[in-house]
Amino acid sequence: MSDILIVDDERDIRELISDILEDEGFATRLAGGSDEAMAAINTEPPALMILDIWLKDSRMDGIDILKAVKRDNPDVPVVIISGHGNIEIAVAAIKQGAYDFIEKPFNIDQLLVVIRRAMETSRLRRENQTLKRKDVVSSEMLGNSAAFRSLVGQLDKVTKSNGRVMLSGPAGSGKEIAARYIHGHSNRAQAPFVTVNCAGVAPDRMEEVLFGRETAERGVEPGLLEQAHGGVIYFDEVADMPLGTQSKILRVLVDQQFTRVGGNDKVRVDLRVISSTNRDLEAAIRAETFRQELYHRLNVVPISVPSLEDRREDIPLLAEHFIAEFNRSQGLPQRALSEDAVALMQTMVWPGNVRQLKNLVERVLILGEGTGPIEARELPGEDERGEDDGRVVLSGALATLPLREAREAFEREYLLTQINRFGGNISRTANFVGMERSALHRKLKSLGVVTSAKSGVRVAHVDEEQAAE
Numbered sequence: 001m002s003d004i005l006i007v008d009d010e011r012d013i014r015e016l017i018s019d020i021l022e023d024e025g026f027a028t029r030l031a032g033g034s035d036e037a038m039a040a041i042n043t044e045p046p047a048l049m050i051l052d053i054w055l056k057d058s059r060m061d062g063i064d065i066l067k068a069v070k071r072d073n074p075d076v077p078v079v080i081i082s083g084h085g086n087i088e089i090a091v092a093a094i095k096q097g098a099y100d101f102i103e104k105p106f107n108i109d110q111l112l113v114v115i116r117r118a119m120e121t122s123r124l125r126r127e128n129q130t131l132k133r134k135d136v137v138s139s140e141m142l143g144n145s146a147a148f149r150s151l152v153g154q155l156d157k158v159t160k161s162n163g164r165v166m167l168s169g170p171a172g173s174g175k176e177i178a179a180r181y182i183h184g185h186s187n188r189a190q191a192p193f194v195t196v197n198c199a200g201v202a203p204d205r206m207e208e209v210l211f212g213r214e215t216a217e218r219g220v221e222p223g224l225l226e227q228a229h230g231g232v233i234y235f236d237e238v239a240d241m242p243l244g245t246q247s248k249i250l251r252v253l254v255d256q257q258f259t260r261v262g263g264n265d266k267v268r269v270d271l272r273v274i275s276s277t278n279r280d281l282e283a284a285i286r287a288e289t290f291r292q293e294l295y296h297r298l299n300v301v302p303i304s305v306p307s308l309e310d311r312r313e314d315i316p317l318l319a320e321h322f323i324a325e326f327n328r329s330q331g332l333p334q335r336a337l338s339e340d341a342v343a344l345m346q347t348m349v350w351p352g353n354v355r356q357l358k359n360l361v362e363r364v365l366i367l368g369e370g371t372g373p374i375e376a377r378e379l380p381g382e383d384e385r386g387e388d389d390g391r392v393v394l395s396g397a398l399a400t401l402p403l404r405e406a407r408e409a410f411e412r413e414y415l416l417t418q419i420n421r422f423g424g425n426i427s428r429t430a431n432f433v434g435m436e437r438s439a440l441h442r443k444l445k446s447l448g449v450v451t452s453a454k455s456g457v458r459v460a461h462v463d464e465e466q467a468a469e
């Protein structure tokens with residue numbers, strides 16, 4: 001979608017327009033009638049279409065083509081060419097969704113201004129759509145592990161206030177879904193939830209995207225802050241916000257008002273601000289890529305979202321939920337999970353967290369074998385797991401240790417994973433690893449592994465002092 005389609009029954013005119021546009025660096029395609037035009041659009045929708053209203057000897061006239069384009073490719077801006085004195089028709093075309101019109105005979109500058117504006121508006125619109133696309137995702141948040149319950153407990157406490165929340169946690173752990181949970185349970189639930197993808201917008205576009213703009217030609221085009229009025233604005237990955245925009249956002253938070261790009265009027269909006277980060281913002285402040293004052297304003301209530309590895313117990317529940325969801329949305333087979341598959345999933349590493357689990361489930365369902373329970377062998381290939389039929393590939397660090405220490409390091413890691421997988425429950429862990437409960441306790445003690453309750457969550461970790469003894 002990068003060229004301009006020129007539809008005119010007069011060859012001289014379409015070639016003239018094409019020459020002008022190509023001189024300006026645009027690629028063009030030409031069509032002399034409605035069939036050719038429709039075929040060109042169906043092959044690949046253009047970035048913009050210039051359309052003559054009167055098409056001699058054609059099955060469809062310009063207005064029909066316009067209607068078809070607006071029905072099937074509503075994002076393609078259409079600029080109408082109308083004969084001199086046909087203003088009513090041009091106005092009718094605008095009502096049908098044409099972006100603008102130019103009258104024949106037109107002057108080149110006028111043509112270029114209209115085209116540039118149309119392209120720019122359509123780009124802004126697309127950008128906003130990508131930003132809002134996430135809006136439709138489901139916001140059912142599932143889990144039953146202690147770490148998850150502790151998270152929900154904290155979220156519940158902030159739903160009723162207006163306090164600014166900073167969600168921190170690794171990529172894909174569910175920060176956005178947590179933000180939606182706050183929104184959905186607050187008295188702003190009926191108002192919009194608007195996501196600003198701080199990493200996805202080019203720095204020089206950020207202000208226009210956030211604050212909107214005002215131009216003589218197009219009037220007011222509201223930005224995301226205005227679109228979120230009454231609801232929640234979610235700054236996803238705040239650490240990626242350009243420094244210049246950070247200062248402007250800070251001003252908005254202090255003054256509770258802003259000005260659109262190109263405008264003079266002050267705009268007031270009522271917003272709740274929720275932000276997320278998977279980076280260490282304090283380090284970003286030290287590196288002077290994040291403004292300290294903004295950090296303090298956004299970080300009023302810090303809430304940390306646990307990684308999937310800290311809530312391994314939830315893996316079967318989440319996997320089953322995603323299987324059901326893919327069954328509903330894409331008709332993928334509704335399969336059960338074998339015990340082996342669950343055990344493997346609960347011991348794998350999940351750098352991409354819940355998102356990675358969701359992607360894995362989708363892949364297994366697509367590539368899968370039949371409709372029976374999902375087996376462990378269908379899970380990621382050996383190459384991805386770094387093991388082969390239980391053969392462990394030694395990591396560099398392990399390979400340099402004497403056997404006794406290497407075995408201890410392995411046992412420590414293995415048992416830590418298992419205990420966390422069973423939510424800190426020693427009996428269930430003992431049962432799974434095939435040891436007596438008391439023997440497991442002794443083993444843990446000798447390895448320096450202790451379990452403790454941190455904000456209501458029982459987790460296993462290594463007590464360095466004990467381990468050193």
Ligand SMILES: Nc1ncnc2c1ncn2[C@@H]1O[C@H](COP(=O)(O)OP(=O)(O)OP(=O)(O)O)[C@@H](O)[C@H]1O
Pocket residue numbers: 137138140141142143169170171172173174175176177178236276278318354355358
């Ligand atoms: N507790 C949960 N229950 C159900 N689905 C979840 C849960 N947590 C995360 N997900 C799903 O996992 C995916 C990733 O979640 P989300 O986008 O909220 O993560 P994130 O931390 O905001 O990611 P990123 O850091 O990449 O922005 C989404 O599809 C989300 O619906």
